[in-house]
Amino acid sequence: MTEIVTTAQMRALEAAAMESGRVSGSALMQRAGAAVIAAVLEAWPDMAQGPHCALVMCGPGNNGGDGYVIAGDLSRLGWTVGLCATRPPAPGDAARAAAAWEEGGGQTQSMDALSTTLAMLCDRAGPAPVLVVDALLGIGQTRNADAILAPFRNAVATLSGPHGALRHVAVDVLTGYDSDTGEALTAQPFPADLVVTFHARKPVHVVLDRQGIRSVVVPIGL
Numbered sequence: 001m002t003e004i005v006t007t008a009q010m011r012a013l014e015a016a017a018m019e020s021g022r023v024s025g026s027a028l029m030q031r032a033g034a035a036v037i038a039a040v041l042e043a044w045p046d047m048a049q050g051p052h053c054a055l056v057m058c059g060p061g062n063n064g065g066d067g068y069v070i071a072g073d074l075s076r077l078g079w080t081v082g083l084c085a086t087r088p089p090a091p092g093d094a095a096r097a098a099a100a101w102e103e104g105g106g107q108t109q110s111m112d113a114l115s116t117t118l119a120m121l122c123d124r125a126g127p128a129p130v131l132v133v134d135a136l137l138g139i140g141q142t143r144n145a146d147a148i149l150a151p152f153r154n155a156v157a158t159l160s161g162p163h164g165a166l167r168h169v170a171v172d173v174l175t176g177y178d179s180d181t182g183e184a185l186t187a188q189p190f191p192a193d194l195v196v197t198f199h200a201r202k203p204v205h206v207v208l209d210r211q212g213i214r215s216v217v218v219p220i221g222l
Contacts, residue, residue, distance in 0.1 A: 003200040006180050007139045013199065013222050025093040028220055029062065032171070032198055033069025035218035037077075039196045040131065040169055043214075047131065047167075051078035053121040054131040057114070057152060058085040058098075059138070065094030066171050067135025068101040075106060080124055082117035084109045086136065086148060115155040122163035130163075134170040134190045139179040139202060145186040149175055153188065170195045173204055174213070182207030198222075 005013070017023050041048045056071040058064035064085065071083045085108050089095045102108060109117055121130050136148055156166070168191050173179045176189025182204045195215040197205060199222045205215045 004203060004206070005200045006203065010139060010199065010202070017222050023221055026096055029065050029069055029093050029097055031220040032066045033073055035198070035220060036066065036070055036169065036171055036196045037073055039194065039216050039218055043194050044167060047129070051080065052128055052131060053080045053125040054133060055118050055121055056081060056083045056133040057136050058083060059136040060087050060089045060094065061138065061140060062094050063135050063138025063171055064089055065097040067133060068094070068097035070133055070135065071106055072101045072104055075104065080121060081106065082109065082121050083107070084111050084114045084117055084151070086111055111151040114151040115158050118155040119159060122159060125164055127164045129165045129167045132166050132168045134168065134175050134192065136175040138172045141173070141175065141185060142178055143185065145176045145189070149186060149188065149190060152190070168193045172197050173202060177204045177207070179204045
């Protein structure tokens with residue numbers, strides 16, 4: 001039977017791994033980011049053929065830190081990456097990931113710039129698909145997600161002219177769901193085509209299965 005862990009259990013596993021000295025928080029973040037990219041390229045092999053375009057949306061927590069890592073890794077693969085963040089992360093692993101992204105030449109835009117950023121990426125990609133990465137909230141979300149998703153919804157609604165499809169991947173848990181209960185936290189959650197979660201499935205992934213939303217589990221060394 002596939003293992004399912006709650007938010008509290010997952011955080012305890014991560015804390016134990018770090019306290020043992022076997023791995024650091026930054027190393028887990030690097031592994032998570034690399035695993036998401038590997039899962040994306042496995043799901044959509046055409047995206048491994050030449051550089052593409054990606055929009056990465058980052059929140060202020062560790063889920064957002066994973067997003068900064070993903071953005072940096074994709075950029076080093078030659079992708080054109082736009083990154084929009086809700087606010088700067090607090091000091092810690094996510095802040096270090098954000099700093100590494102900017103030190104590598106990446107630019108962090110506010111969510112107010114999301115429409116402009118997505119339109120630019122679609123223009124640049126032409127008929128090729130644009131990858132949209134949801135690294136906004138992750139497993140800790142419990143409140144209504146309407147406000148945090150509004151800039152993304154508006155950006156998609158205002159896209160004009162010919163452009164390729166958007167491919168949506170969520171990091172750990174798509175924004176708009178409680179990880180432990182599977183309860184929807186908004187009428188329109190992030191429209192994930194693929195959810196990449198770490199170490200084990202969470203209760204929400206059972207709910208997503210019933211809705212036909214694909215989720216995959218990737219190891220990060222816990």
